[in-house]
Amino acid sequence: MKILVTGAKGFIGKNLVSELRNRGYTDIFEFSKETNLSSLDQYCKEANFVFHLAGINRPKDQSEYMDGNYGFTSLLLEILEKHQNNCPVMISSSIQAELNNPYGFSKKAGEDILFEYSKKTGAKALVYRFPNVFGKWCKPNYNSAIATFCHNIAHGLPISINDPSVVMNLVYIDDVVEELINALNSNETSNGEFCEVSVVHSITLGQIAELIYSFKESRINRSIPNLSNHFTKKLYSTYLSYLPENQFSYELKMNIDQRGSFTEFIKTPDRGQVSVNISKPGITKGNHWHHTKNEKFLVVSGQGVIRFRKIDSDEIIEYLVSGEKLEVVDIPIGYTHNIENLGDTDMVTIMWANEYFDPEKPDTYFLEV
Structure with a gap:
């Protein structure tokens, strides 16, 4: 034709x-x-x-x-x-x-x-x-x-x-x-x-x-608009096409200490929060549990172990994780948990939580696994 x-x-x-x-x-x-x-x-x-x-x-x-x-x-x-x-x-x-x-x-x-x-x-x-x-x-x-x-x-x-x-x-x-x-x-x-x-x-x-002003602000507060609304989804895509070519990227705040770093990537009002966790060799992070907050861990580089213990039990459950075999591990509520880097290089973990962190209601309670 x-x-x-x-x-x-x-x-x-x-x-x-x-x-x-x-x-x-x-x-x-x-x-x-x-x-x-x-x-x-x-x-x-x-x-x-x-x-x-x-x-x-x-x-x-x-x-x-x-x-x-x-x-x-x-x-x-x-x-x-x-x-x-x-x-x-x-x-x-x-x-x-x-x-x-x-x-x-x-x-x-x-x-x-x-x-x-x-x-x-x-x-x-x-x-x-x-x-x-x-x-x-x-x-x-x-x-x-x-x-x-x-x-x-x-x-x-x-x-x-x-x-x-x-x-x-x-x-x-x-x-x-x-x-x-x-x-x-x-x-x-x-x-x-x-x-x-x-x-x-x-x-x-x-x-x-x-809406468009909120899109601009989202790069500062690391949020994503509610894309289940069809117009919002289309308008957001349109807005991104008008970004100045020298401003496609934007920095994230890395929370760095001797153990590694923790960086919030994306927050949404209805789909939770995605973060990037980097652990140094031999480092264990976590040792806490939640009432309602649940998470998913995905190790994308390095190797380690994720441990669980129901708060009223002595039994410890272990899941070996590695960037060579991508596997999502759910973190159920009521289990104290931690993640340890067993390798000799940094371990990188993508972490999703069903809600973004609220310092007024952290729903996070320290307890050794």
């Missing part, structure tokens, strides 16, 4: 082309502002499907709206008709096509001419009125509040919100691309004469800003 993508270097186009290639599509005609217009003729002659994503949304003069959104669409359809190529044509419109503004007028005009072309030629018309689209590679300080918020907050720049109670209807770029590829395979989501992305998120501007 030969696929023409106009606006191929834009936000949606770049994501779409990348995923098409991931899925094995190789005959992709990429048309952008930099492409010679003469190439469009050959592309339109050969294409089996057209994704028309090119458009104008931030012109220097308002007259450019009609030229870019209606005029270029007219040209595209004229060339397709000249070659009698009645392949399906998808067009990216906007919910603003319903509004009385220059941008909306131009988008509506582009829709109308495609519907007319479809009636005349029999070509399948797929018109998507996208709400606000967000995700990686969207240009900040342009026409996307989320891109601007993510970029500015990640770079320590201010953001401006006139009314935090304004509700945004948003679609995520991966959901958009998934829907467009479904349309390519005649499995589009229809809603009357239009098509749509089925997954839409509604949230206020104030809540969006609050």
Whole structure:
């Protein structure tokens, strides 16, 4: 299948082309502002499907709206008709096509001419009125509040919100691309004469800003947001794509003593805490038990032994552990336990606890194994 993508270097186009290639599509005609217009003729002659994503949304003069959104669409359809190529044509419109503004007028005009072309030629018309689209590679300080918020907050720049109670209807770029590829395979989501992305998120501007600020703070307090919320998961991924390239990494606080070190890595409100424990040769750590706090130990380097004793018993249970055979050991409640490095090199243990450490309620009681 030969696929023409106009606006191929834009936000949606770049994501779409990348995923098409991931899925094995190789005959992709990429048309952008930099492409010679003469190439469009050959592309339109050969294409089996057209994704028309090119458009104008931030012109220097308002007259450019009609030229870019209606005029270029007219040209595209004229060339397709000249070659009698009645392949399906998808067009990216906007919910603003319903509004009385220059941008909306131009988008509506582009829709109308495609519907007319479809009636005349029999070509399948797929018109998507996208709400606000967000995700990686969207240009900040342009026409996307989320891109601007993510970029500015990640770079320590201010953001401006006139009314935090304004509700945004948003679609995520991966959901958009998934829907467009479904349309390519005649499995589009229809809603009357239009098509749509089925997954839409509604949230206020104030809540969006609050979430993004929390993402920035999470690198300081070592937390991870609640990713069971689908919008939060998508927004968090988007935010990370705007990090300055010299700030991908961040330091952790290592609690170091003569025995080795203990470092908190990740804390979550609902999935507990992950830490890294390093023990020097011959060192034993632990000798305590918990009422409710439970843990998992995973030795990833070195060798040692984890010992258990039920607090009302004299029997000691031992588990030999080694980085050469990765094995998770559960630490049940009511058992005092310790871990000893039996090797001659540092032993590294990944430790998970079902709750992050609260100094006011440590639930940790010293008792020798």
